Amino acid sequence: xxxxxxxxxxxxxxxxxxxxxxxxxxxxxxxxxxxxxxxxxxxxxxxxxxxxxxxxxxxxxxxxxxxxxxxxxxxxxxxxxxxxxxxxxxxxxxxxxxxxxxxxxxxxxxxxxxxxxxxxxxxxxxxxxxxxxxxxxxxxxxxxxxxxxxxxxxxxxxxxxxxxxxxxxxxxxxxxxxxxxxxxxxxxxxxxxxxxxxxxxxxxxxxxxxxxxxxxxxxxxxxxxxxxxxxxxxxxxxxxxxxxxxxxxxxxxxxxxxxxxxxxxxxxxxxxxxxxxxxxxxxxxxxxxxxxxxxxxxxxxxxxxxxxxxxxxxxxxxxxxxxxxxxxxxxxxxxxxxxxxxxxxxx
Amino acid sequence: xxxxxxxxxxxxxxxxxxxxxxxxxxxxxxxxxxxxxxxxxxxxxxxxxxxxxxxxxxxxxxxxxxxxxxxxxxxxxxxxxxxxxxxxxxxxxxxxxxxxxxxxxxxxxxxxxxxxxxxxxxxxxxxxxxxxxxxxxxxxxxxxxxxxxxxxxxxxxxxxxxxxxxxxxxxxxxxxxxxxxxxxxxxxxxxxxxxxxxxxxxxxxxxxxxxxxxxxxxxxxxxxxxxxxxxxxxxxxxxxxxxxxxxxxxxxxxxxxxxxxxxxxxxxxxxxxxxxxxxxxxxxxxxxxxxxxxxxxxxxxxxxxxxxxxxxxxxxxxxxxxxxxxxxxxxxxxxxxxxxxxxxxxxxxxxxxxxxxxxxxxxxxxxxxxxxxxxxxxxxxxxxxxxxxxxxxxxxxxxxxxxxxxxxxxxxxxxxxxxxxxxxxxxxxxxxxxxxxxxxxxxxxxxxxxxxxxxxxxxxxxxxxxxxxxxxxxxxxxxxxxxxxxxxxxxxxxxxxxxxxxxxxxxxxx
Ligand SMILES: Nc1nc2c(ncn2[C@@H]2O[C@H](COP(=O)(O)OP(=O)(O)OP(=O)(O)O)[C@@H](O)[C@H]2O)c(=O)[nH]1
Ligand SMILES: [Mg+2]
Numbered sequence: 001x002x003x004x005x006x007x008x009x010x011x012x013x014x015x016x017x018x019x020x021x022x023x024x025x026x027x028x029x030x031x032x033x034x035x036x037x038x039x040x041x042x043x044x045x046x047x048x049x050x051x052x053x054x055x056x057x058x059x060x061x062x063x064x065x066x067x068x069x070x071x072x073x074x075x076x077x078x079x080x081x082x083x084x085x086x087x088x089x090x091x092x093x094x095x096x097x098x099x100x101x102x103x104x105x106x107x108x109x110x111x112x113x114x115x116x117x118x119x120x121x122x123x124x125x126x127x128x129x130x131x132x133x134x135x136x137x138x139x140x141x142x143x144x145x146x147x148x149x150x151x152x153x154x155x156x157x158x159x160x161x162x163x164x165x166x167x168x169x170x171x172x173x174x175x176x177x178x179x180x181x182x183x184x185x186x187x188x189x190x191x192x193x194x195x196x197x198x199x200x201x202x203x204x205x206x207x208x209x210x211x212x213x214x215x216x217x218x219x220x221x222x223x224x225x226x227x228x229x230x231x232x233x234x235x236x237x238x239x240x241x242x243x244x245x246x247x248x249x250x251x252x253x254x255x256x257x258x259x260x261x262x263x264x265x266x267x268x269x270x271x272x273x274x275x276x277x278x279x280x281x282x283x284x285x286x287x288x289x290x291x292x293x294x295x296x297x298x299x300x301x302x303x304x305x306x307x308x309x310x311x312x313x314x315x316x317x318x319x320x321x322x323x324x325x326x327x328x329x330x331x332x333x334x335x336x337x338x339x340x341x342x343x344x345x346x347x
Numbered sequence: 348x349x350x351x352x353x354x355x356x357x358x359x360x361x362x363x364x365x366x367x368x369x370x371x372x373x374x375x376x377x378x379x380x381x382x383x384x385x386x387x388x389x390x391x392x393x394x395x396x397x398x399x400x401x402x403x404x405x406x407x408x409x410x411x412x413x414x415x416x417x418x419x420x421x422x423x424x425x426x427x428x429x430x431x432x433x434x435x436x437x438x439x440x441x442x443x444x445x446x447x448x449x450x451x452x453x454x455x456x457x458x459x460x461x462x463x464x465x466x467x468x469x470x471x472x473x474x475x476x477x478x479x480x481x482x483x484x485x486x487x488x489x490x491x492x493x494x495x496x497x498x499x500x501x502x503x504x505x506x507x508x509x510x511x512x513x514x515x516x517x518x519x520x521x522x523x524x525x526x527x528x529x530x531x532x533x534x535x536x537x538x539x540x541x542x543x544x545x546x547x548x549x550x551x552x553x554x555x556x557x558x559x560x561x562x563x564x565x566x567x568x569x570x571x572x573x574x575x576x577x578x579x580x581x582x583x584x585x586x587x588x589x590x591x592x593x594x595x596x597x598x599x600x601x602x603x604x605x606x607x608x609x610x611x612x613x614x615x616x617x618x619x620x621x622x623x624x625x626x627x628x629x630x631x632x633x634x635x636x637x638x639x640x641x642x643x644x645x646x647x648x649x650x651x652x653x654x655x656x657x658x659x660x661x662x663x664x665x666x667x668x669x670x671x672x673x674x675x676x677x678x679x680x681x682x683x684x685x686x687x688x689x690x691x692x693x694x695x696x697x698x699x700x701x702x703x704x705x706x707x708x709x710x711x712x713x714x715x716x717x718x719x720x721x722x723x724x725x726x727x728x729x730x731x732x733x734x735x736x737x738x739x740x741x742x743x744x745x746x747x748x749x750x751x752x753x754x755x756x757x758x759x760x761x762x763x764x765x766x767x768x769x770x771x772x773x774x775x776x777x778x779x780x781x782x783x784x785x786x787x788x789x790x791x792x793x794x795x796x797x798x799x800x801x802x803x804x805x806x807x808x809x810x811x812x813x814x815x816x817x818x819x820x821x822x823x824x825x826x827x828x829x830x831x832x833x834x835x836x837x838x839x840x841x842x843x844x845x846x847x848x849x850x851x852x853x854x855x856x857x
């Protein structure tokens with residue numbers, strides 16, 4: 001791994017773990033300083049409160065103790081606090097207990113096992129979002145509940161791709177929320193991406209149609225379509241979303257080529273319903289989880305991975321355009337287990 | 348709102364109450380189940396723990412284990428603790444301060460602060476006649492200030508003119524000055540969303556507080572929040588000292604455990620709930636109502652409780668079996684009438700069922716009331732067991748004897764027999780697998796007439812599930828595999844799909 005890549009990776013991690021520190025620039029945290037520090041001091045210094053709590057919890061559970069039923073139950077609690085949900089937490093706890101029952105086990109080992117088990121669930125769904133160059137434009141529909149981070153994620157994706165030299169068109173498909181169009185226009189202006197918009201209150205499906213036409217005329221590489229936030233139990237809003245997809249197909253038979261569901265990391269078990277319904281209605285092809293720069297660990301992704309197996313493409317770790325990272329199962333799992341990213345490499 | 352949580356708890360209590368007496372192990376098992384249900388409802392783990400501890404302490408302290416109806420007591424205790432945790436009384440927004448009264452809105456990104464700000468402004472204007480000024484201090488998210496301005500125009504509430512380049516603290520100062528000069532009663536300060544561990548931003552928020560001296564500081568939080576609810580609520584509270592919480596997206600199908608968590612860790616009241624995207628979709632938070640909802644819609648727990656306490660599951664099983672075979676004699680009718688009485692009469696049952704309000708009136712109008720239940724039972728009780736098993740024996744002389752014995756008229760005896768015959772025919776048709784339209788007839792037989800407004804099939808199905816009766820995977824003591832026809836007709840516990848189903852035209856075309 002090159003020095004630069006390593007530094008970048010660490011930057012992401014310190015952001016993921018240490019959202020508490022203001023983050024001047026992604027690469028600002030000098031890795032050199034961290035190198036000399038011990039595993040533990042970095043852990044206690046850099047990890048978020050939740051991770052600390054998890055680590056502490058695991059340590060409390062396992063220091064000088066045999067792995068018995070009670071300790072396993074407490075281990076399950078540790079996972080529950082990370083929003084894994086009862087099912088996934090139980091399953092992973094059982095996996096940890098298997099073949100180790102009544103044996104002495106030290107906290108660090110348990111963390112590794114824990115991370116491995118979580119990773120096992122997530123690894124199959126950690127897939128990058130592949131933009132098929134043969135589709136011009138490659139049409140991406142972005143959906144999710146209110147305030148989950150759709151518009152910001154679109155901006156982040158647009159920043160990434162324009163940075164790679166691709167031409168991106170944005171469609172301001174949230175015709176409902178006040179100033180949602182302006183919000184996207186501000187991003188478009190910042191990133192130099194054209195924004196196709198209609199009037200507030202206009203038909204979102206019609207706008208989707210126009211946007212595809214426009215992106216084709218432009219010869220754009222990628223079209224990112226924003227939508228209004230909607231709760232998945234609101235039938236009329238889900239019907240509207242269905243219509244948007246239907247109308248998109250009229251403009252381009254294969255559209256949308258990708259449908260991204262944006263999930264907020266603070267969400268609890270309701271995320272399962274969100275995935276379920278949005279998948280059925282809009283044919284979600286992949287997930288993005290935002291706001292992992294807070295203390296929420298987004299453990300519900302483990303349950304989602306087990307139940308739906310939908311690819312997880314990206315995570316959001318801040319409000320700026322560059323605060324988007326590819327989803328890495330191992331890193332994510334280690335964050336849940338309260339481990340940093342380098343300790344296993346060292347061991 | 349909390350349907351899923353109430354489903355879960357109802358299931359647990361149903362199981363609990365089906366047993367005669369509770370052992371300590373029973374209590375512990377129930378508590379484990381409650382723990383699981385609360386966790387699945389996103390109640391934070393520590394809150395769950397303290398909650399179940401409290402319930403256990405009180406349950407044992409109250410001598411539940413020795414009490415006659417232990418299930419009932421546990422339900423009551425859970426309900427009490429729930430209400431206590433959520434806060435005893437609804438607390439409105441407090442405006443008792445010298446104007447302009449500042450209200451500051453804080454919360455994570457995407458929680459719904461701006462929308463809630465506009466909703467509150469509309470409410471203060473319309474319900475309290477307050478002149479309100481709104482100001483967006485969100486200089487971070489693109490077009491956030493414009494968003495509030497647009498909403499201000501929508502609800503016809505003034506917003507502070509946007510001046511580019513000002514810091515949030517400067518905007519807050521300007522808002523307070525403007526309000527003072529222009530005689531506004533209330534100033535609503537909508538702050539930018541921030542992560543609660545973002546120290547510079549949390550410090551900025553404290554600074555805004557120092558300069559605007561808000562009378563209320565409301566945490567706006569998403570009702571769909573998971574375990575992180577405790578972290579975010581306690582952090583915001585520590586940093587600025589919250590005065591209350593507003594929960595948004597309560598119209599979602601989240602289980603709403605965050606309400607319990609945040610209230611618990613901060614001790615701050617949940618003042619309002621957001622229930623939709625429209626500007627008037629804002630409700631008062633009623634702890635009792637929400638607690639009731641958590642425990643069961645339309646007071647289903649109370650129904651489960653009463654029903655389970657009163658009904659012998661074994662007897663119910665037998666009745667169900669008989670009816671499945673198409674048998675329904677006068678003794679069966681008598682048993683069912685007795686059960687209706689035990690549960691608190693027809694009114695009692697109807698009052699407990701969700702969505703049966705309208706039907707209640709129709710039942711009252713039909714004259715089929717509790718008095719009639721009593722009379723009919725008296726008539727049957729005046730018969731010999733043999734007569735009850737074989738109504739064909741009832742010739743004129745016997746009828747006269749029965750009428751005299753029960754203080755009824757012979758016509759009443761005849762009417763009862765006619766009703767019973769029709770019901771028995773109905774049961775027979777169940778036994779032979781015919782269906783559809785039958786229940787409608789049953790309702791007519793009972794003099795209720797057609798075309799009643801009924802709770803939906805789904806609602807009743809759900810209810811039946813909640814009651815856990817005659818479900819193949821139901822708790823012990825319940826018939827394992829009831830006849831499919833009966834199962835498809837929603838019924839009350841132990842009533843075996845009989846009388847009460849007879850009152851409901853379930854067979855109505857879908
Ligand atoms: N801390 C943090 N904030 C984020 C992240 N992604 C989005 N946000 C913030 O969350 C808030 C809501 O984001 P939006 O992108 O407007 O969300 P949306 O889903 O488009 O919202 P609606 O259109 O209102 O449904 C904004 O304040 C964003 O800056 C993230 O990864 N981390
Ligand atoms: Mg948006």
